[in-house]
Each structure stands twice: as C-alpha cells, then as structure tokens.
Amino acid sequence: xxxxxxxxxxxxxxxxxxxxxxxxxxxxxxxxxxxxxxxxxxxxxxxxxxxxxxxxxxxxxxxxxxxxxxxxxxxxxxxxxxxxxxxxxxxxxxxxxxxxxxxxxxxxxxxxxxxxxxxxxxxxxxxxxxxxxxxxxxxxxxxxxxxxxxxxxxxxxxxxxxxxxxxxxxxxxxxxxxxxxxxxxxxxxxxxxxxxxxxxxxxxxxxxxxxxxxxxxxxxxxxxxxxxxxxxxxxxxxxxxxxxxxxxxxxxxxxxxxxxxxxxxxxxxxxxxxxxxxxxxxxxxxxxxxxxxxxxxx
Numbered sequence: 001x002x003x004x005x006x007x008x009x010x011x012x013x014x015x016x017x018x019x020x021x022x023x024x025x026x027x028x029x030x031x032x033x034x035x036x037x038x039x040x041x042x043x044x045x046x047x048x049x050x051x052x053x054x055x056x057x058x059x060x061x062x063x064x065x066x067x068x069x070x071x072x073x074x075x076x077x078x079x080x081x082x083x084x085x086x087x088x089x090x091x092x093x094x095x096x097x098x099x100x101x102x103x104x105x106x107x108x109x110x111x112x113x114x115x116x117x118x119x120x121x122x123x124x125x126x127x128x129x130x131x132x133x134x135x136x137x138x139x140x141x142x143x144x145x146x147x148x149x150x151x152x153x154x155x156x157x158x159x160x161x162x163x164x165x166x167x168x169x170x171x172x173x174x175x176x177x178x179x180x181x182x183x184x185x186x187x188x189x190x191x192x193x194x195x196x197x198x199x200x201x202x203x204x205x206x207x208x209x210x211x212x213x214x215x216x217x218x219x220x221x222x223x224x225x226x227x228x229x230x231x232x233x234x235x236x237x238x239x240x241x242x243x244x245x246x247x248x249x250x251x252x253x254x255x256x257x258x259x260x261x262x263x264x265x266x267x268x269x270x271x272x273x274x275x276x277x278x279x280x281x282x283x284x285x286x287x288x289x290x291x292x293x294x295x296x297x298x
Contacts, residue, residue: 001039001042001043004035005035005036005038005039005042006039006068006071006072007025008021008025008032008035008036008039009036009039009047009064009065009068010065010068010069010072011024011025011032012032012036012048012055013047013048013057013061013065016054016055016056016057017054017055018032018033018055036048043064045058045060045061045064046058046060046061047060047061047064048061066134070134070135070138070140073140074140077092077094077123077140080092080121080123091119091120091121091279091280091281092120092121092122092123092281093120093121093122093123093142093143093281093282093285094123094125094140094141094142094143095122095123095124095125095141095142095143095144095145096124096125096126096127096131096132096135096136096141096143096144096145096146096272097124097125097126097127097132097144097145097146098126098127098128098129098132098144098145098146098147098148098199098200098201099129099145099146099147099148099199099200099201099202099269100199100202100225100226100243100246101145101269102161102163102243102245102246102249102269103246103249104245104249105161105245105269106145109288109289110122112288113285113288116284116288117281117284120281120284120285122285125141127144128197128198128200129146129148129200129201130200132144132146132272133151133152133155133272136155136272136273136274137154137155137274139274142273142278142279142281142282143271143272143273143278143282143285143286144271144272144273145160145269145270145271145272146201146269146270146272147199147201147202147204147205147267147268147269147270148200148201148204148205148270149268149270150204151272153275154274154275155272155273155274155275156271156272156273156274156275157270157271157272158270158271158273158290159268159269159270160269160270160271160289160290161268161269162266162267162268162269163243163244163245163246163266163267163269164243164244164259164264164265164266164267165206165209165241165242165243165244165260165265165266165267166241166242166243166244166247166257166258166259166260167181167186167239167240167241167257167258167259167260168229168230168233168239168240168241168242168247168255168256168257169233169239169240169255169256169257169258170233170234170235170236170239170254170255170256171234171253171254171255171256173189173236173239173256175189175239175258176256176258178258179258179259180258180259180260180261181258181259181260181261182260182261182262183210183213183215183260183261183262184213184215186239186260187210187215187216187217187218189218189238189239190218190219190220190237190238190239191217191218191219191220191238191239191240191241192219192220192221192222192223192229192232192233192237192238192239192240193206193217193219193221193222193223193240193241194206194222194223194226194229195222195223195224196222198224198225199224199225201270202243202267205267205268206241206267209265220232220237220238221237221238223240226242226243226246226250227250229242230242230247230250230252230255233255234252234254234255240255243267244257271286271289271290273286
C-alpha cells in the first residue's frame with residue numbers, strides 16, 4: 001500500500017464516480033481504477049460496489065475512509081507542527097471545538113495563553129462531538145471543549161463554564177408580553193431546536209432538561225449552527241432555547257431574550273481530554289482554565 005493509493009481512494013470515495021475522481025486527481029481513469037484494485041487486493045476487502053446505478057462505498061469502505069481521513073489530518077498537523085517549530089514555536093496544542101462554544105470565553109482564554117506562553121502554538125479544530133471523541137482517543141487532538149459529558153471511561157470531562165438557558169423569541173411575538181415565561185407556556189409554540197448530530201452535546205443537555213420538566217416541544221426546524229438558529233427565530237419560524245451569553249454576543253436586534261420561570265436552567269461546557277498524563281503545555285493550559293480544580297475529573 002502506497003500513499004497514492006490512499007489519496008486515490010479518498011477521491012473516489014468522495015466523488016463516487018471514477019471519471020470525476022480522475023479529473024480531480026489530474027490523471028487518466030485507467031491508472032486510477034488499477035490503483036483501487038491494487039488497494040482492495042492488498043486489504044483483501046471490497047471497498048466499492050460498482051453497479052449500473054453508480055459507485056457506492058461498502059460499509060468496510062466507509063470505515064476505511066474515516067481512518068484514512070484521520071491519517072491525512074495527522075499528516076497536515078505534522079506539517080503545521082514542523083513549520084511552527086521552524087518559526088520558533090516551542091510546542092503545539094490541538095484543541096477541538098464542538099457545540100458552538102461561547103466565543104468570548106474562548107477568546108479570553110486564548111489571549112491569556114498567548115500572553116503567558118507565546119512559544120506555544122494553539123491550533124483550533126471545529127468538529128462534531130463524535131469526531132472530537134474519536135480524535136481524542138486516537139491522539140488527533142490533545143483536548144477539546146463540548147457540551148456533553150457522556151464520553152466513555154477513557155476520556156475525562158471537567159466542567160469549566162456554566163451559562164443560563166433562556167428563551168430566544170422573535171420580535172413582535174405574543175410571548176413578549178410576559179417578562180418571565182413558564183417553559184410549558186413557551187413550548188405551546190413551535191421550537192427552532194439545535195441539530196441532534198451537528199450540536200450533539202448541546203442537544204443532549206436541552207433534551208434532558210425538557211424531560212425533567214415533562215415538556216414536549218413541537219419542533220419546527222433543526223438548526224445546524226447558533227447563527228442559523230437565530231436567523232430562523234428572527235424570521236418567525238419559532239422560538240428557541242439557547243445559551244444567554246451567545247445570544248447577547250450576537251446582538252441580533254430581532255431576537256429578544258426572556259428568562260424561564262422557576263429554577264435557573266444552566267448549560268455546562270466541559271473540557272475533554274484523554275485520561276493520561278498531560279503534556280507540560282496541556283497542563284499549563286488546564287491550569288489557566290481551572291486554577292482551583294485542575295485535578296477534578298468526571
């Protein structure tokens with residue numbers, strides 16, 4: 001197996017069309033087909049199903065694609081790290097971000113890190129929660145931030161930030177006649193919810209809160225990002241349940257915040273990292289983030 005085999009495989013897997021993949025790679029289709037046959041022969045596994053309807057990835061092919069993409073990410077990181085070292089950087093931290101972390105808090109932390117330790121290169125990667133967990137397990141990332149703490153026994157989840165969950169309501173909505181709103185009253189209206197795959201951790205937390213309150217929303221739309229959620233709310237698609245700090249930071253004039261009646265509902269953000277001895281760079285990063293409870297683990 002050669003590196004070119006992996007590169008060719010990814011092109012075919014993403015295009016699902018040998019002619020388009022060959023054009024993308026700037027090669028003829030014949031050597032591309034031959035390389036894929038060589039790869040399948042070397043693995044002893046069929047990676048593609050070729051039918052009259054087109055080319056499809058087999059399930060083993062999908063698993064292989066995920067791992068090959070991880071290999072390419074590691075190679076890209078290796079290139080970045082060696083360039084950073086050549087420019088005078090003394091270490092690198094790879095931090096994964098999921099669930100739309102509050103930008104002001106992250107910015108303040110990064111600014112402090114750059115001020116205290118300018119020789120450490122901090123690289124940020126926006127991923128899904130599932131990809132973040134896999135990356136932490138396979139040493140693609142050193143640590144990450146997410147809104148979920150169901151991470152498995154090999155990953156540590158330490159709570160770092162809490163933010164109130166509030167109602168995000170479009171301007172001129174009848175609910176705005178109330179200064180505080182019961183959750184059950186709010187959910188009589190359609191809800192713009194965060195997407196269960198794209199914002200898995202945040203979705204899980206909100207879902208647990210709704211279950212405890214015995215509240216059953218009518219979901220009008222699922223939003224894949226915080227900005228899209230606010231756009232849909234502003235357009236009148238429904239109300240939203242969102243992080244107060246994020247809404248205030250967006251300064252969206254057509255979306256109004258209202259608190260929820262009763263005990264304050266809090267969204268937790270967690271620092272995730274593998275349960276192994278952290279590097280000195282990661283240890284100092286954690287100390288800045290959790291100066292009083294660095295050894296606390298969930």
